[in-house]
Amino acid sequence: MTARQADPRHPAGADPAVPHNGPLVTEDDIAAVVEALRSGWLASGPRTAALEAAFAERFSPRYACAVSSGTAGLTLALRGAGLGDTGATVAVPTYGCSALLDAVLAAGCTPRVVDITERTLNLDPERLAGTGPLDAVIAVHTHGHPADLDALRPLAALLVEDCCQSLGGRDEQGRLLGTVGDAAVFSFYATKTIAAGEGGMLLQADRDAFDHIRVHQDPGAREIYIPRFNHRLSDPAAALALSQFRRLDRVTAHRTALAARYTAALPPHVAPPPGLTPGQVPYRYCLRAADRAQQRRWIDHLRAAGVSADPLIPARHLLHRQLGLPPARYPVAERVVDRTVSVPLFAALTQDQAHRVAAALTGLPH
Numbered sequence: 001m002t003a004r005q006a007d008p009r010h011p012a013g014a015d016p017a018v019p020h021n022g023p024l025v026t027e028d029d030i031a032a033v034v035e036a037l038r039s040g041w042l043a044s045g046p047r048t049a050a051l052e053a054a055f056a057e058r059f060s061p062r063y064a065c066a067v068s069s070g071t072a073g074l075t076l077a078l079r080g081a082g083l084g085d086t087g088a089t090v091a092v093p094t095y096g097c098s099a100l101l102d103a104v105l106a107a108g109c110t111p112r113v114v115d116i117t118e119r120t121l122n123l124d125p126e127r128l129a130g131t132g133p134l135d136a137v138i139a140v141h142t143h144g145h146p147a148d149l150d151a152l153r154p155l156a157a158l159l160v161e162d163c164c165q166s167l168g169g170r171d172e173q174g175r176l177l178g179t180v181g182d183a184a185v186f187s188f189y190a191t192k193t194i195a196a197g198e199g200g201m202l203l204q205a206d207r208d209a210f211d212h213i214r215v216h217q218d219p220g221a222r223e224i225y226i227p228r229f230n231h232r233l234s235d236p237a238a239a240l241a242l243s244q245f246r247r248l249d250r251v252t253a254h255r256t257a258l259a260a261r262y263t264a265a266l267p268p269h270v271a272p273p274p275g276l277t278p279g280q281v282p283y284r285y286c287l288r289a290a291d292r293a294q295q296r297r298w299i300d301h302l303r304a305a306g307v308s309a310d311p312l313i314p315a316r317h318l319l320h321r322q323l324g325l326p327p328a329r330y331p332v333a334e335r336v337v338d339r340t341v342s343v344p345l346f347a348a349l350t351q352d353q354a355h356r357v358a359a360a361l362t363g364l365p366h
């Protein structure tokens with residue numbers, strides 16, 4: 001299994017010396033999965049329960065429900081709060097995974113796509129002013145940058161933290177991301193901090209909402225009948241996720257050290273990624289070029305040095321464009337997307353690879 005199998009930007013045979021991402025699968029991880037397979041328990045079971053308990057303990061006081069994906073977790077967060085099939089309005093940032101739209105629509109709600117802030121790439125609370133009543137906000141901590149939860153809190157009855165890119169991080173006040181909103185969602189997709197292939201975790205602060213989530217997550221819960229979907233996580237996947245969760249602190253330290261090393265290597269004319277704050281765990285390391293031409297020069301330079309660098313996402317993937325909304329209403333996202341250069345930063349990156357990336361960064365052209 002490699003993350004690159006799931007990443008169409010890196011087709012087989014086009015491997016750079018330093019890929020953009022790759023999973024860290026240790027002997028402990030392999031032993032944990034083998035043990036799960038030998039146990040004969042393949043469906044959701046004791047290892048899934050142990051993973052939920054580990055999250056509930058770390059993010060206390062929160063109830064934890066393991067799910068089949070981050071998308072499923074977001075959908076269930078809305079359903080758990082009673083918003084399912086109500087058409088409720090849910091704000092999402094335009095710079096984000098299309099899973100945000102999928103989850104809102106799958107829950108029978110209505111997305112309101114909002115522009116982002118230049119510094120953090122997170123939903124800009126000021127852009128919500130005067131846009132009408134709102135039922136929920138999905139606050140993505142993009143690339144690990146904490147969303148402005150205190151500004152968002154009063155704007156909607158339900159605040160969902162999307163922690164798919166921020167596992168283990170804290171905001172500027174030292175609060176653990178995932179413990180501030182009413183609900184929080186994590187993804188265990190192959191390129192995430194916990195890379196179990198697929199899977200996720202949903203945290204809930206409220207017991208009643210949590211019970212509601214369980215009913216929707218598990219078709220085996222048959223006390224009452226409601227139409228629902230199977231959102232369970234299997235035990236071998238949970239075993240892999242739990243093994244990785246146990247070394248989370250080491251992994252986050254490695255990511256933080258890599259970001260610091262890259263920043264130290266930058267030449268004077270290149271600013272470090274904006275928005276990096278103490279306590280946050282860098283999920284990506286994204287430089288901002290002055291314009292599209294410089295973005296191209298930087299990507300070409302890094303690739304020539306054997307370092308996989310990407311423009312992150314094409315403008316057509318911005319969520320407002322996916323919905324056919326006018327680009328002029330999203331000036332910040334439109335501007336930023338053509339200037340971003342993402343540099344490899346992941347848990348499995350070796351010291352040799354980090355050295356190669358840092359050396360390439362030092363030589364970035366004007």
Ligand SMILES: Cc1ncc(COP(=O)(O)O)c(C=O)c1O
Nearest residue numbers: 069070071097099164187188189
């Ligand atoms: C910010 C964000 N939200 C949601 C998701 C969806 O997670 P999943 O792929 O596990 O459904 C992802 C990642 O894929 C993500 O990066």
